[in-house]
Amino acid sequence: MLHKFIAALPLLSLAFLVAAGPLDLREAAPGIIEDLLTGILNIVQQLIKDVLSGVKSGINDEISAKPLVCLTTLDPCCPCELPACPSIHGANIISSGYDVSAELTKQFTGPDGQCNDNARAAIRFGFHDAGAWDKDSTFGGADGSLMMDYGEENRAENNGLQGVRTLLRTVQSTYKVGYADLAQYAHNHATITCPKGPRVRTFIGRKDATQANPTDKLPDVHDSADNLIALFQRKGFSAHDLAALVGAHAAAKQRFVDPSAAGMPLDTTPGVWDVEFYNDTLNNQGGKNEKVFVLPSDKVLSTHPKVSDEWNAFVGDQPHWNEDYAKAYVRMSLLGVQNLKDLRECTKTLPKKKSL
Numbered sequence: 001m002l003h004k005f006i007a008a009l010p011l012l013s014l015a016f017l018v019a020a021g022p023l024d025l026r027e028a029a030p031g032i033i034e035d036l037l038t039g040i041l042n043i044v045q046q047l048i049k050d051v052l053s054g055v056k057s058g059i060n061d062e063i064s065a066k067p068l069v070c071l072t073t074l075d076p077c078c079p080c081e082l083p084a085c086p087s088i089h090g091a092n093i094i095s096s097g098y099d100v101s102a103e104l105t106k107q108f109t110g111p112d113g114q115c116n117d118n119a120r121a122a123i124r125f126g127f128h129d130a131g132a133w134d135k136d137s138t139f140g141g142a143d144g145s146l147m148m149d150y151g152e153e154n155r156a157e158n159n160g161l162q163g164v165r166t167l168l169r170t171v172q173s174t175y176k177v178g179y180a181d182l183a184q185y186a187h188n189h190a191t192i193t194c195p196k197g198p199r200v201r202t203f204i205g206r207k208d209a210t211q212a213n214p215t216d217k218l219p220d221v222h223d224s225a226d227n228l229i230a231l232f233q234r235k236g237f238s239a240h241d242l243a244a245l246v247g248a249h250a251a252a253k254q255r256f257v258d259p260s261a262a263g264m265p266l267d268t269t270p271g272v273w274d275v276e277f278y279n280d281t282l283n284n285q286g287g288k289n290e291k292v293f294v295l296p297s298d299k300v301l302s303t304h305p306k307v308s309d310e311w312n313a314f315v316g317d318q319p320h321w322n323e324d325y326a327k328a329y330v331r332m333s334l335l336g337v338q339n340l341k342d343l344r345e346c347t348k349t350l351p352k353k354k355s356l
């Protein structure tokens with residue numbers, strides 16, 4: 001009986017299309033990730049669903065060295081040996097996690113062993129590539145468009161990201177990896193390059209962009225907390241997720257909010273992925289004569305009733321923040337990605353986590 005119904009499905013959909021008017025035929029917006037995770041799921045789709053629902057951690061500490069014989073058939077993070085693979089996946093981070101990872105470790109580590117200016121820019125770059133999307137978008141998100149030739153690097157909100165974009169484009173052309181995957185791989189790599197950073201689950205196989213991302217989807221530093229919370233909610237994030245995500249400012253500096261204080265860090269330890277950012281934001285007003293520069297957006301969020309309990313809970317609790325950040329960033333890294341069924345997990349190719 002069931003197989004007869006399944007066999008009749010194409011005819012039923014055809015009948016619907018014939019009955020539908022031209023407006024009904026418009027492409028539907030993909031919606032938040034949960035909308036794509038229905039029906040029978042493969043192992044990676046189920047894993048993504050479990051991470052987003054909190055059943056599994058967004059952190060994975062499993063590490064693997066590059067196998068002596070590196071073939072996709074033996075290890076999904078090895079080069080795809082079929083000629084069709086790069087175009088199917090838009091990406092071949094292939095010999096990567098293994099070879100790209102070694103390259104990024106060199107680029108992102110400062111002489112003191114902490115994460116450097118390239119790393120903090122790469123963390124922001126991953127967010128600005130993926131975050132230019134919301135549930136009403138029919139394109140955009142984590143698609144590499146910011147690294148590609150669509151001119152997004154000239155948008156004011158991307159000031160300061162041009163240098164790391166050039167660096168990542170060189171990595172892309174050297175290792176022939178996908179732009180979309182590289183933007184998110186570099187974010188996750190930079191995070192773990194900072195001492196105390198989490199090994200955020202890292203997925204590979206996104207399709208690269210075919211156009212620039214929509215405008216006006218990224219947050220404005222002078223906006224109200226209510227507007228910022230609403231902006232992130234349209235991307236599928238709760239106010240608590242937002243509290244965790246802005247913690248990336250633990251590794252940040254500012255240059256353009258107040259150019260006369262260019263280079264000032266947003267917490268006292270910008271080379272370390274630690275929770276100092278949360279108390280530094282609460283305890284400073286952020287003038288340029290203080291130890292840290294507090295962004296107006298971080299200040300208003302830290303005291304907003306929907307955010308402040310989580311913000312205060314992160315103070316002094318590194319494991320709590322790392323877990324919540326990883327869970328929220330897995331979602332970020334998949335915004336707008338519709339081919340979830342093609343993804344594979346390659347977290348094991350990232351370096352091991354560092355303590356101070």
Ligand code: HEM
Binds near residue numbers: 220246252297
């Ligand atoms: C309410 C949301 C957010 C606002 C308004 C915001 C705004 C800003 C601003 C104004 C800067 C300074 C840019 C400059 O002057 O150079 C900055 C830096 C940075 N942001 Fe955010 N941000 C937000 C969320 C995030 C998120 C979600 C992430 C990562 C997941 C992130 C990562 C970073 C990093 C790492 C830097 C430092 C970049 C560098 O030092 O080169 N931000 N952000």
